[in-house]
Amino acid sequence: MKKFLRGFKYAFKGFKYAAATQLNFRVHLLAALIALYMGFALHISTNEWLWIILCMVLVLIVELINTAIEFLTDLVSPDYNELAGHVKDVSAGAVLACAVFALITGAIIFLPKLLFLINHAA
Secondary structure, three states: OHHHHHHHHHHHHHHHHHHHHOHHHHHHHHHHHHHHHHHHHOOOOHHHHHHHHHHHHHHHHHHHHHHHHHHHHHHHOOOOOHHHHHHHHHHHHHHHHHHHHHHHHHHHHHHHHHHHHHHHHO
């Protein structure tokens, strides 16, 4: 049981390290907080919450995996290596694809609600 609980300690340590050292991770955390705020402010439905939470978690997971891949690539290939560069680029591309999916999902959910508020405020 101690080993199991220690695993959580290491996981939180990794999350904290990424938040403290990785600008992109902090940007994604900020975007997640904004999405949470907008979800509460715009009273989104349960199904919409599921999509928003899915997007937030996916982007954060892929960003954490991207960070781990970059660290590992730098460890095994400290000097310039074209193949190592491709590994890092593809990993970053996965984050981009996930972030675009989250952005499109957020736009589908939030834009109609925001436009409704704008139209009825005028």
